[in-house]
Amino acid sequence: MPSLSSPVNESLLIPSSIPSLIDHTLLRPDAAEGEIARLCQEARDFGFVSVCVNPCWVPLAAKALRDGYSRVCTVVGFPLGASQEKVKLAEARQALEEGAAELDMVLNIGALRSGFTARVRDEIAVLAETAHGEGAILKVILETCLLTRDEKLAACEAAAEAQADFVKTSTGFSTAGATIDDIQLMREAVGSSMGVKASGGVRTWAALQGMVRAGANRIGTSSGVSILREISQTSLAPSREDTY
Secondary structure, eight states, X not given: OOOOOSOOOGGGGSGGGGGGGEEEEEOOTTOOHHHHHHHHHHHHHHTOSEEEEOGGGHHHHHHHTTTSXXXXXXXXXXXXXXXXXXXXXXXXXXXXXXXXXXXEEEOXXXXXXXXXXXXXXXXXXXXXXXXXXXXXXXXXXXXXXXXXXXXXHHHHHHHHXXXXXXXXXXXXXXXXXXXXXXXXXXXXXXXXXXXXXXXXXOOSHHHHHHHHHHTOSEEEESOHHHHHHHHHHHHHSOOTGGGO
16 A cells, blocks of 8 residues: 655644644534524535435435535434445435535445455445536545554545545444554555545544644534634634743
């Protein structure tokens, strides 16, 4: 597999660049229409690169973000990854028809852990081809907390061979979320050829910085607004020299 051939781009951590890293996320099953509408308005107000919502909210989000900068992202085979390929494909096609521009699919975790890497790769390839045919991108959720190191590497290799656009750590609905170690491993596995998305537990400016410095270039979080407010407060705070 390729290794990371270039240093982390510190320009990603310029405060004005942070919104373009964030998938502003609301995937709670009890999220109501008003909450989705507010999510979309926040995306417009703060310039987040996308909103990530459950498939049933794609039409609402597409309408709310029409003619704006932020894209509509949704999930496929979520959160278990255990749907049959044809079901995931149907989900993907409907989401694209309804306005999604980014798809975050959960790979078949059980198949991967069973050693059926070709099956995993082929399923990802079908969804990647479908997404790309509509000008959309595909991110592949590994659910890293359930995998061994070798399984994480195999998943990254399968996603790369299948021409996916990103590998992503977590659904946020399993036993743990993103870790620095996993982001480093995933970036080393895919090199500069793909994106790496950290998702699950990234709630602060410090956590976001850690993930980006480890190799992430997309962050999935429901805390985007609070992170931007934290950055703003930090930049306005007096330096130690100013207090003497």
